[in-house]
Amino acid sequence: MELGRLEYLQALVTEFQVTDSPEAKEQVLANLANFAYDPKNYEYLRQLQVLDLFLDTLTEDSETLVEFAIGGLCNLCLDKTNKDYILEANGVEPIINCLSSSNEETVMSAVTTLMYLTTPQSRQQTTALPVVECMLRFSLSASRRLRNLATVFLEDYCTPLQVEEARNPSKHTAVGIPLPKD
Amino acid sequence: MATGGGTGGGLGDAYKHHAQLGVCESRAKYREGRRPRAVKVYTINLESRYLLIQGVPALGVMKELVEQFALYGAIEEYHALDEYPAEQFTEVYLIKFQKLQCARVAKKKMDERSFFGSLLHVCYAPEFETVQETREKLQDRRKYIAKATNQRDCFVLKKVEGPEKTVSKNSDCPWSIPRSCVTGNWDPSCCTSSHRVSQNTGCPSGNHNRSLLTFPQYGNNCAETSGYFGQSTSLTLNVQPGRCPPPAPLTQQRTVPVDNGVDRFMPRTTHLQERKRKREEGNKFSLIGTSVDNTEVIIGPQLPELPKVDMDDDSLNTSATLIRNKLKEVADSVSRTSVEKLETSSAKPPVKQRRRI
Structure with missing residues (x-):
């Protein structure tokens, strides 16, 4: 079962990377972002570098993709390891940029993500x-x-x-x- | 961003936010779920203890609706949203659960369910939260993740204990706290400010909060699910680090006392059983005759004793007494059940009438 989950997530990541269909891309990203809600998946998501996938997607043109990517980050950024990773990867800047989105969900997720990423060290940035x-x-x-x-x-x-x-x-x-x- | 005035319930952004998205038809086979769903990402911002129930037929079935939802956990508040735009002949209701986890389960179970011939649309309604409720929700998620990932990353929030939003408007006092306390991996030793005392410092709790919120009937539902999620949405109460806080402050603070709801949904059979038990106890005391034997209940005036038949044998005499007693018992229980039947049948008509209204 646990092995199946990793494989399933791997299949999603692969499809996200290879597909040409914007629709499929959105669906897969939404799947991944929803998986990021459950802490049980964090280890797999890190293994599959989904954190980078989310961060990279923040700079996409598609509003929907950005909404789902920041939603995914919002879901997993409370975990200490994930938080450190995002801060290390200079994730705060693209997240701040989401504040100027016209999509309310994107803005909401960005605000919450900034709260959750705030540490004594990152405070100045967030x-x-x-x-x-x-x-x-x-x-x-x-x-x-x-x-x-x-x-x-x-x-x-x-x-x-x-x-x-x-x-x-x-x-x-x-x-x-x-x-x-x- | 939404348009429209945000007085009261913030109905301004309700239209867009609660419009049901179209079902996704183009999913790849391996990504197909059990139920057709729209493409949507859930975050803590979208979830809420408030559920908006649309599509309730306008038949005066609020009680039945609330009863249905109460199966998934204690309800703190509920009312019809008369001003909310609704389809013809339907009504919209707002139900506030005590715990987010219960709202989650209720939404999952009740969305798209048929109810008096109409399909319900159930969604989270975070726009009805107060600032304090939003704060607590975010804080609970923080605690839950800390617990689930075994990290002691306790970000202690200020003002968690204040149940009213008005508390949060002060601008002077909280800032005497060293900032490092408020953010990130703070060191508990640096937090010595006095107004912190009543806060939930340290442990990612949830367990002991739960104990005071479970109620006899719904406890099972909650316990079953929140065992997994371990979230407690009700930190408002002045929960002290002690293990068993009194439930009283909770009920006092709420607009609708929780007791009401619970009382109301106490299963009828439980009521009847309880009544029966009490009656029996009463019978025992009032009707026990001169008999010293506690197990023997005598009803009615005491008849002259039957002449005891001597069987000329100890063992035979014992058997005879046993048989006599048994006969008495049986006769007693028969007369008692007939009395009960009378009582229960006389108690039933009001229930049926209530249904018909």
């Missing part, structure tokens, strides 16, 4: 100023789900100072620089 600014905007969103998520991010993952800085963008860029006379 709560960088542009990210906090983004969260401030999301916290006013009409979508209650997004609003809630952004509020949790601001309250639990950022310092009041960070939030304050993001609220007043003019302050932090020009602190201490005297205004030109005349």
Whole structure:
């Protein structure tokens, strides 16, 4: 059974890599992302380098593929090994880029992934100023789900100072620089 | 992103979010599941203790609906969403489970099920969560993964204990905490701030939380599944590290007391059995005659003793007494069951009437 699972996941990865059908690609990626929800699969997914597959897919043009890939990352990034791997592979940057997607699910997954990837070491990256600014905007969103998520991010993952800085963008860029006379 | 005003239930984004996606027809053979499904990725963001049930026939069957769903776990709240757009002659309901795991199972079992002649569409409704509920959901997922992967990666969240969203709006106090505590693999020794005391520090729990939330009837369902998932969605309660917290605060905080639901769905047979047991006990005390023998229950006025027949033999006498007693017992039980039958039949009509309404 366990062997069967690895083989099955291998078949999915292979199909994702060789298929020319965008449809099949989406379906397979969704499968893999859903498998990434269950911690039992983490070992296999690492073995098959699915983490890289997800990270690489973040830069695809297809919105659907990006949505599924960030969903997969969101599902597996709490695991310590996976988290370290993603941070090592400079995964934070493409994840932050997902915040500007027009697809709400993509944005939601990206926010949660950033929360889950936050460690004392990665904090500077995951709560960088542009990210906090983004969260401030999301916290006013009409979508209650997004609003809630952004509020949790601001309250639990950022310092009041960070939030304050993001609220007043003019302050932090020009602190201490005297205004030109005349 | 969604349009529309997000007052109350955030119905603005409900339309798109809950539109059922088309079933995927082009799956390769080896990827075909047991049931036809759309292509969708589930994350913790999409899941919720809130379930939205669409397609409920407008026949006044809320009670039956809630009873059905209560089979999968304790329900904390439920109500009809009158303002929610619905197909003609159908209604939409919102049910909030106490545990995410129960909502999961209920969704799986009830989605696309026939109910009073109409197909139900059940989906998660995270847009009804409060900020605090969203926070807890994310935190529970964190604990679950830590437990499942045997990692002590406890990210302790601030304000986990506050049940109301208003608590979270303060901006001054929490920030005295050293930041390293709040993020990542913190060192417990650095967290000495006093307002942390009541929090669930350390252990990825779930077990002892569960114990206070299981109820007699539904305990089995929950236990069976959450044994695997080990998630507890209800951290709101001021769960102290101690093992058996009192269940009282839980029921007080909720809009709909949980007891109500449980009481209401207590199986009728249990009710009847309980009543019968009590009656029997009462009978014993009130009707026990002069007899010292506890096992012998005498009903009615005591008749003059039957003349004892002496069989001239100890062993024969013993047998005779045994037979006499046995006969008495049988006669007793016959008269008692007939009384019960009368009572149960008189108790039944109200139930049937309720069904017909």
